Amino acid sequence: MVRGISIKLLFLLILTVASGFGAAASAWAEPFRLTRLQLGLNAGLTRLVVEASAPPQAELAASADGLGLQLTLPATRWAAPAPDVTAGGLVAALGLPLLAPDGSLNIAIDLIEPAVVERAFHLGPQAGRGHRLVIDLRPADPNAFAAAFAAPVHLPLDTAVDIAPPPPLAAGERRRLIVLDPGHGGQDPGAISASGRYEKEITLNVARAVAQKLRATGRYRVLLTRESDKFIRLNERVSLARKREADLFLSIHADSLGGDRATRGASVYTRAEAASDTETEALALRENRADQIADGTSTTEVDDVVSILLDLASRDTARLSSRFAGLLTASMGETTPLRRNALRAANFRVLSAPDVPSALLELGYLSNPADEALLFSEAGRDRLAAAVVAAIDRFFGVEAR
Ligand SMILES: [Zn+2]
Incomplete structure (x- = not known):
């Protein structure tokens, strides 16, 4: 008690001295x-x-x-x-x-x-x-x-910097590798919001936030398919995950529906040759178009390759992908509005790795003002990222702290 009072007195003293000093140094505008x-x-x-x-x-x-x-x-x-x-x-x-x-x-x-x-x-x-x-x-x-x-x-730090590696794990414990894939980039802006902001920006920001949270747990290694505003082909994104033998691949996007300002909410997608509905089929076509924006390549031959890869996909990978997508949908639902039938499937090229469980997350709709505000706010981004991390923890059987 006595100590508390003396600290308060000392504070008053410092306040007085500091204010006086500030007035003296009024060269400061x-x-x-x-x-x-x-x-x-x-x-x-x-x-x-x-x-x-x-x-x-x-x-x-x-x-x-x-x-x-x-x-x-x-x-x-x-x-x-x-x-x-x-x-x-x-x-x-x-x-x-x-x-x-x-x-x-x-x-x-x-x-x-x-x-x-x-x-x-x-x-x-x-x-x-x-x-x-x-x-x-x-x-x-x-x-x-x-x-x-x-x-x-x-x-403040200009960017989120990973200053030190996460704390060491117990002997024998292997850290899972998560590959996060911020959609679009470079000359491909992705969807554009009503106020002219780009999907490629929000996908990278959310991927960075997720990466930071995952690393902070000390349980995961994390790779981003792009660290900057750079164009990366869809198959390069997939092959990075395969080459590095990722335990999970998550592609991060945000959608836009032309003149529809009402539709909002997150949705989660897995790979299927036949789309679950026509709307999702159209979405997959939009997302698959990314490579054409860069070099005008026809999608036909790449689609053939995708079909072959899909045939090779192990049932385990598909089952794991579905399981993760389900957990991700549930976790997002605790944080942000969901689309009706939020868990869907279509022929997304970026989900074509036959040996890496993969899902695609559409965070929301840039055509909806509430979603746009959520996605471009730091607090919103933080909440969405936390929901993704919770789903990844559940997928790997880790109880979140
Ligand atoms: Zn996208």
């Missing part, structure tokens, strides 16, 4: 104010939220003793109450913001064990909150910690 500091847990990660009057930039470095971290916010005025929570998750103690002579604020973060940044991103003002820098930490071994903070890390 817009004094940057730190308005809130929050520590919490999110999906098994330790989350630090820095809220400020403008999008916060920060540097995260190893502390001098190498046992913790120091967060530095350049030329900042501290105008916030003391955080309610100063320990939790991987954080043993969140220090008081201390003003450095150059006007920056330093926040010491004592760690229970070495940790690295899993992700760090900006959130814009919403629901009464200001600009936020969200930093998620996850445990790491001392080597990964040393490597990650060999130099100060500038936050």
